[in-house]
Amino acid sequence: MAETGVVVHADPDVLAQAVAARLIIKLIDAQAERGSAGVVLTGGRVAAAVYRAVRDLPASDAVDWSRVDVWWGDERFLPAGDPDRNETQARAALLDALPLDPARVHPMPASDGPDGADPEAAAARYADTLAAAAKPGHAALPHFDVLMLGVGEDGHVASVFPEHPVAYETRPVSAVRGSPKPPPIRTTLTIPTINTAEEVWLVAAGTDKSKAVGMAMAGGGPVQVPAAGVHGVERTLWLLDRAAAAEVAPRLRSLR
Numbered sequence: 001m002a003e004t005g006v007v008v009h010a011d012p013d014v015l016a017q018a019v020a021a022r023l024i025i026k027l028i029d030a031q032a033e034r035g036s037a038g039v040v041l042t043g044g045r046v047a048a049a050v051y052r053a054v055r056d057l058p059a060s061d062a063v064d065w066s067r068v069d070v071w072w073g074d075e076r077f078l079p080a081g082d083p084d085r086n087e088t089q090a091r092a093a094l095l096d097a098l099p100l101d102p103a104r105v106h107p108m109p110a111s112d113g114p115d116g117a118d119p120e121a122a123a124a125r126y127a128d129t130l131a132a133a134a135k136p137g138h139a140a141l142p143h144f145d146v147l148m149l150g151v152g153e154d155g156h157v158a159s160v161f162p163e164h165p166v167a168y169e170t171r172p173v174s175a176v177r178g179s180p181k182p183p184p185i186r187t188t189l190t191i192p193t194i195n196t197a198e199e200v201w202l203v204a205a206g207t208d209k210s211k212a213v214g215m216a217m218a219g220g221g222p223v224q225v226p227a228a229g230v231h232g233v234e235r236t237l238w239l240l241d242r243a244a245a246a247e248v249a250p251r252l253r254s255l256r
């Protein structure tokens with residue numbers, strides 16, 4: 001049975017360091033077990049801090065980065081290189097410093113990419129990219145060892161926003177129009193796709209996240225609080241700082 005864990009760290013810096021260390025170990029273990037590793041990145045402030053911490057931790061040399069597949073959970077549909085793209089942020093904070101195999105880095109298409117400014121076509125293209133990396137005989141998705149998510153103040157994860165049509169989407173990847181958080185057009189893995197990951201880590205820091213985290217952990221509805229609807233096949237981990245954990249019931253805080 002899949003387990004759920006909650007780990008609360010003192011502050012955002014300690015949280016970023018701890019998540020970075022955990023990620024390095026997870027990738028090392030995945031490579032020892034399967035020969036390669038697949039990670040799904042997220043965007044946002046805490047994610048950027050985690051990426052910088054991975055870059056700066058000497059233990060990251062123990063990962064064979066040439067055998068890591070890098071995917072994204074969501075993307076702001078903007079031109080390549082735009083500073084607001086999650087890809088741009090991850091490259092600047094971490095990826096540019098790693099000896100990755102460029103063929104194994106899979107950003108979501110940009111708005112000046114092969115499909116132009118058509119996010120539905122970009123989402124379909126990303127679904128095809130995922131399917132092409134799937135193991136024969138498996139569903140049309142590759143193996144995700146770990147999928148990281150930030151948590152929005154409104155409870156969104158990736159670009160699945162509360163009460164938005166994307167919260168009901170069953171295709172693997174979706175365009176998002178009318179996002180309540182700028183920019184308005186995005187692409188995202190959908191909840192059913194997120195929930196195929198071996199481990200899902202929800203990483204949140206700060207008081208502004210405490211309400212959403214508290215509601216998600218208290219069993220909020222997945223359409224009203226998308227963070228409540230995600231889970232890993234083997235493990236779901238809530239990785240929080242004290243401020244973000246402020247509204248988590250004490251009995252849930254001790255889950256391991």
Ligand SMILES: O=C1O[C@H](COP(=O)(O)O)[C@@H](O)[C@H](O)[C@H]1O
Binds near residue numbers: 151
């Ligand atoms: O727009 C987005 O926001 C969320 C949360 O970001 P944060 O800065 O509040 O931590 C992020 O998880 C998502 O990937 C991104 O597109």
